[in-house]
Amino acid sequence: MPLDPVEQTRQIKAASDIVAVVGAYLSLKPAGPTFKALCPFHNDSRPSLDIDPRRQRYRCWSCSAHGDVFTFVQHMEKVGFKEARNLLAAKAGISLDEVTTPQDQARSRLLDVVRWAEQKYQECLLESPAAESARRYLGARKLSGKTVRDFGLGFAPLEGDWLTHLATAEGVPLELLQEVGLVAPRAEGRGFYDRFRDRVMFPIRDVQRRPIGFGGRILPESPLLPRAPKYYNSAETPLFSKSDVLYGLDHARQAAANAGYLALVEGYTDVMMAHQCGVPQVVAAMGTALNARHVRQVCRYVHKVVLVYDADKAGQIASDKGLEQFLPYNEIEVAIATLPPGLDPCDLLVSPGGVEIFTRALATAVDALDFSLDRLFAENPNPSVEATRRIVDKILSRIALAPMARSTAFQVKVELTVTRLAHRLGLRQETVWARLGELRKEQQEQERKQAARNAANESGYDPDEPAEEPRGEPTQKPRAGQAATMERQLVELLLAEPTLVSSAAKVVDIEQISHTGLRRILKEMYALDSAGQVADVDAVRECLRDRPDLADVALRLQDVGQFMQDREEWLGRIVKGFARLQLDDEQRAMKEQLATAGDGDAAMDLLRRMQKAGRPAKV
Numbered sequence: 001m002p003l004d005p006v007e008q009t010r011q012i013k014a015a016s017d018i019v020a021v022v023g024a025y026l027s028l029k030p031a032g033p034t035f036k037a038l039c040p041f042h043n044d045s046r047p048s049l050d051i052d053p054r055r056q057r058y059r060c061w062s063c064s065a066h067g068d069v070f071t072f073v074q075h076m077e078k079v080g081f082k083e084a085r086n087l088l089a090a091k092a093g094i095s096l097d098e099v100t101t102p103q104d105q106a107r108s109r110l111l112d113v114v115r116w117a118e119q120k121y122q123e124c125l126l127e128s129p130a131a132e133s134a135r136r137y138l139g140a141r142k143l144s145g146k147t148v149r150d151f152g153l154g155f156a157p158l159e160g161d162w163l164t165h166l167a168t169a170e171g172v173p174l175e176l177l178q179e180v181g182l183v184a185p186r187a188e189g190r191g192f193y194d195r196f197r198d199r200v201m202f203p204i205r206d207v208q209r210r211p212i213g214f215g216g217r218i219l220p221e222s223p224l225l226p227r228a229p230k231y232y233n234s235a236e237t238p239l240f241s242k243s244d245v246l247y248g249l250d251h252a253r254q255a256a257a258n259a260g261y262l263a264l265v266e267g268y269t270d271v272m273m274a275h276q277c278g279v280p281q282v283v284a285a286m287g288t289a290l291n292a293r294h295v296r297q298v299c300r301y302v303h304k305v306v307l308v309y310d311a312d313k314a315g316q317i318a319s320d321k322g323l324e325q326f327l328p329y330n331e332i333e334v335a336i337a338t339l340p341p342g343l344d345p346c347d348l349l350v351s352p353g354g355v356e357i358f359t360r361a362l363a364t365a366v367d368a369l370d371f372s373l374d375r376l377f378a379e380n381p382n383p384s385v386e387a388t389r390r391i392v393d394k395i396l397s398r399i400a401l402a403p404m405a406r407s408t409a410f411q412v413k414v415e416l417t418v419t420r421l422a423h424r425l426g427l428r429q430e431t432v433w434a435r436l437g438e439l440r441k442e443q444q445e446q447e448r449k450q451a452a453r454n455a456a457n458e459s460g461y462d463p464d465e466p467a468e469e470p471r472g473e474p475t476q477k478p479r480a481g482q483a484a485t486m487e488r489q490l491v492e493l494l495l496a497e498p499t500l501v502s503s504a505a506k507v508v509d510i511e512q513i514s515h516t517g518l519r520r521i522l523k524e525m526y527a528l529d530s531a532g533q534v535a536d537v538d539a540v541r542e543c544l545r546d547r548p549d550l551a552d553v554a555l556r557l558q559d560v561g562q563f564m565q566d567r568e569e570w571l572g573r574i575v576k577g578f579a580r581l582q583l584d585d586e587q588r589a590m591k592e593q594l595a596t597a598g599d600g601d602a603a604m605d606l607l608r609r610m611q612k613a614g615r616p617a618k619v
């Protein structure tokens with residue numbers, strides 16, 4: 001008989017030591033009974049991540065990232081609980097019986113349909129006479145058959161119902177194809193049409209190389225060209241968000257780790273051609289500006305990124321936002337590689353001697369700060385007072401973005417930059433340092449405010465949406481102070497000691513918990529317990545698949561609960577507290593009624609009930 005999922009989760013957890021799991025990603029230093037590492041979840045400058053083998057937990061003392069083996073893998077791999085569980089199971093050599101939730105099923109249906117379409121487009125490109133012009137186009141771009149196959153390229157023919165027909169014939173639901181953005185319903189309301197026509201299809205894959213979406217490039221001689229965009233992406237789905245994806249990362253990540261950097265270019269074909277020419281550490285953003293999510297992905301694999309631009313475009317990046325994205329990240333170095341003007345990497349690579357020029361450009365990429373400085377000086381050979389001020393602030397504010405305690409190499413770079421600025425602009429170095437100090441202070445003040453906001457969110461345990469409040473009931477105000485503390489302590493305690501859940505369920509009613517998040521967790525625990533299962537954090541997590549945020553909270557609560565001694569006594573105190581609170585609530589309600597009760601009889605009746613409720617009424 002297959003194990004139930006919770007049992008499997010426990011088994012995987014038991015087989016996955018936190019030190020080994022975290023150690024596979026980060027370098028750990030022993031520190032007494034625990035281990036320390038640079039925290040990958042914030043700009044860490046001294047090791048603030050604590051890995052505790054006794055409790056099988058990690059915690060960052062700076063950004064409060066915390067959790068167990070599952071959450072760690074979830075955050076590192078940017079995957080859900082299910083995938084993290086699968087990854088850890090595979091590592092531990094545990095084979096899983098497929099257990100799926102509705103969300104997993106929806107996700108895997110989307111994955112299946114994207115994979116199906118990828119295959120169809122690919123077959124079409126490789127075999128169909130209709131794809132002749134596409135094959136010619138790729139040939140003209142000098143992409144080899146191997147590269148085309150490696151990247152899974154395909155072709156969507158010109159007729160408007162090619163994919164729709166295939167899907168119907170093979171029983172693939174058109175609604176799913178619509179969901180991933182490959183077909184759309186006809187305006188007349190009957191049937192569907194293909195959204196991609198006469199386009200070379202570039203499958204976009206996640207780092208596990210599963211296709212999650214497509215980019216389509218229209219053929220240069222296409223009759224549709226005048227009224228269709230050159231590039232086009234499939235829909236944003238739970239699988240695919242174009243602002244998250246770096247095209248080619250599945251191919252590049254290993255090579256990047258070896259090369260020590262990842263190069264960023266602009267186009268799909270640039271990525272493929274670089275790969276074909278033996279420079280595989282190259283990726284492209286999906287036609288969007290670089291953002292923090294890209295940066296976090298890059299930081300996971302390398303400590304250096306090289307932004308590749310042709311000489312014309314390189315001018316623009318003196319003011320490029322993308323560059324600034326990288327600066328606040330600890331230990332990531334940004335450099336700019338400049339290619340000859342007018343050539344994109346693909347053109348350059350196929351030209352004679354191009355591979356050498358390209359690899360030399362990567363190898364001699366200029367540090368981004370130096371690059372900006374050179375540009376600014378070139379643009380302002382004799383700067384006015386105002387221009388001087390602007391140049392100084394532009395450069396220094398970038399430096400100020402970087403955490404103070406970055407590597408010594410970075411400190412050296414800062415010193416050199418300050419010296420250069422002062423020398424070139426005829427300023428005293430002290431003046432430049434002073435200005436840098438001011439800008440850093442401003443930056444730190446901003447970061448401090450942000451941290452305070454984060455901390456406020458953290459301590460409130462408040463991932464609740466108001467929508468979760470039971471409908472039709474007046475919204476209860478979260479109880480203040482003591483009550484909120486008790487609710488939290490109860491859940492902390494029970495998560496640490498699931499054997500006490502039965503006793504708690506007898507005396508603390510779920511409706512007494514006013515915090516909707518805590519109530520949901522407790523409700524799941526009661527339900528598990530009454531079904532005769534162990535209501536521990538792993539079981540609760542299974543029940544909270546729809547609320548990964550709450551699953552995180554549960555872990556944190558259990559973590560705190562583990563420090564509670566004499567748990568039965570604790571429970572007794574909490575239960576008494578709840579009883580007292582309930583009494584207070586009842587009395588308050590009666591007092592309010594009394595205050596508004598019009599006639600004497602009703603008032604007397606209420607008074608009697610209040611006295612009966614246990615305490616002399618103080619009216």
Ligand SMILES: [Zn+2]
Nearest residue numbers: 039042060063
């Ligand atoms: Zn941290």
